[in-house]
Amino acid sequence: MSxxxxxxxMTSPRDDAIQLYRAFKGLGxxxxxxxxxxxxxxxxxxxxxxxxxxxxxxxxxxxxxxxELRGDVERAVLLWIQDPAGRDASLVRKALSGDVIDxxxxxxxxxxxxxxxxxxxxxxxxxxxxxxxxxxxxxxIFGDHKKxxxxxxxxxxNSLLLAYVTxxxxxxxxxxxxxxxxxxxxxxxxxxxxxxxxxxxxxxxxSEKSRAHLAAVSTAYHSVYGNSLEKAVKxxxxxxxxxxxxxxxxxxxxxxxxxxxxxxxxxxxxxxDDRTLIRIIVSRAEIDLQYIKQEYRKKYGKTLNDAVHSxxxxxxxxxxxxxxxxxx
Numbered sequence: 001m002s003x004x005x006x007x008x009x010m011t012s013p014r015d016d017a018i019q020l021y022r023a024f025k026g027l028g029x030x031x032x033x034x035x036x037x038x039x040x041x042x043x044x045x046x047x048x049x050x051x052x053x054x055x056x057x058x059x060x061x062x063x064x065x066x067x068e069l070r071g072d073v074e075r076a077v078l079l080w081i082q083d084p085a086g087r088d089a090s091l092v093r094k095a096l097s098g099d100v101i102d103x104x105x106x107x108x109x110x111x112x113x114x115x116x117x118x119x120x121x122x123x124x125x126x127x128x129x130x131x132x133x134x135x136x137x138x139x140x141i142f143g144d145h146k147k148x149x150x151x152x153x154x155x156x157x158n159s160l161l162l163a164y165v166t167x168x169x170x171x172x173x174x175x176x177x178x179x180x181x182x183x184x185x186x187x188x189x190x191x192x193x194x195x196x197x198x199x200x201x202x203x204x205x206x207s208e209k210s211r212a213h214l215a216a217v218s219t220a221y222h223s224v225y226g227n228s229l230e231k232a233v234k235x236x237x238x239x240x241x242x243x244x245x246x247x248x249x250x251x252x253x254x255x256x257x258x259x260x261x262x263x264x265x266x267x268x269x270x271x272x273d274d275r276t277l278i279r280i281i282v283s284r285a286e287i288d289l290q291y292i293k294q295e296y297r298k299k300y301g302k303t304l305n306d307a308v309h310s311x312x313x314x315x316x317x318x319x320x321x322x323x324x325x326x327x328x
Contacts (some may be wrong), residue, residue: 001290003325006040013048016041017056020049029068031315034077039322043083043286050081072274073316079282080323086128088113088121091279093129096140103140103240105279108262110161111247112255114211115169122165137161160244163207170210180213184220187229191236202237206245211252218253256291257299259284263292263307264300272311277320281308285323293324303327 011019016037023030023037041049053061065077079087088109095106110118125133137159183205190201206214221229233245250258259280266273266280284292296304305327308320321327 001288002042002286003289003293004040004042004285004323005325006042006045010045013045013052014056016045016049017052017061020053020061021057024064024068031069031073032318034065034069035073035315035319035322038077038080039319046081047083071316072278072312073314073319075274076278076282076316076319079278080285080319084283084286085117085121085124087283088117089125089128089133091283092121092133093125093136096136101140102275104243105275106137106140107161107240107244108247108276108279109283110164111244112251112258114171116171118165133165134162137165160203160207160241163203164244164248167207169208170213172210173212175210175213175216177216180216180220181224183209183213183217184224184229187217187221187232188225191232192225192227197236199237199241202233202245206248214249214252218249254295256288257295259288259292260295260299260304263296263304267307267311274312277308277311281320281323289324 019037020034023033038046038049050061053059053064062078062081065081066074069077079090082090091109092106095102095109113121122133125131129136186201187205190198205217209217218229221227221232225232230246230249233249234242237245247258250261262276263280266276280292281289293304296302296307300307305321305324308324309317312320
């Protein structure tokens with residue numbers, strides 16, 4: 001459920017473009033005006049504003065925003081201005097090939113998206129950057145998380161991330177109970193029952209099966225073996241490979257709870273992981289941020305708005321709080 005609030009009486013995209021142009025004129029940028037306009041427009045409206053701005057001023061709005069804004073508010077607004085597929089493509093590209101390689105950032109985006117979302121942003125990824133997503137994954141991610149061990153018969157990549165962006169998965173709610181029980185048993189035999197871990201079994205099941213199926217497998221695993229599947233994953237794997245498996249599993253069971261945990265971790269302790277804070281709030285604002293806010297309050301006893309307010313400042317704070325919506 002979206003948290004974005006739009007005015008009850010909308011101004012036209014043309015009027016918004018004019019107001020943005022005025023905000024850019026003169027000495028310094030009226031950042032408050034930019035935030036006030038863009039934070040309260042949905043994805044369709046933001047696209048129309050960009051079209052009007054280019055038509056009226058022969059200038060790309062994204063380039064103008066880049067030249068006018070600075071710091072965290074710039075990063076947040078430039079992500080927000082994009083459509084969801086373009087945003088995901090940009091996030092993953094930067095995480096895989098930016099100044100600072102961020103495997104967890106790329107993994108969070110890839111492993112929390114639905115198969116249709118992944119296929120869409122893969123197409124945009126190639127169109128924007130001229131390289132296939134799979135190629136960038138191969139270049140930058142290391143270990144079991146990335147390595148290709150191709151089966152001689154099927155030639156299917158067994159790497160988790162590569163498989164996850166390649167293998168088509170069912171998106172419906174139906175599950176086959178018999179297959180659920182088989183997969184729970186296979187995961188137990190591949191992990192807790194043996195010395196060492198058969199990573200390929202985890203990769204196969206986690207990359208091929210639907211969210212509904214994995215949630216059912218998790219329930220069956222706990223019922224039969226008395227331990228949670230998530231605890232088994234954490235005890236049997238490590239590093240980015242573990243993070244990817246846990247992300248897939250938690251998003252199959254309760255994606256809002258997963259993102260609430262990630263946000264809490266980003267703001268916990270000294271300093272704030274602004275990259276994660278921006279990525280999650282901006283990318284989930286029009287999807288399920290309302291549910292994430294509910295899960296956050298339930299788990300941590302304070303509102304997400306209050307947490308963000310205490311960890312941010314200035315126009316950056318104003319922008320994120322605008323996306324979060326009312327504090328209740």
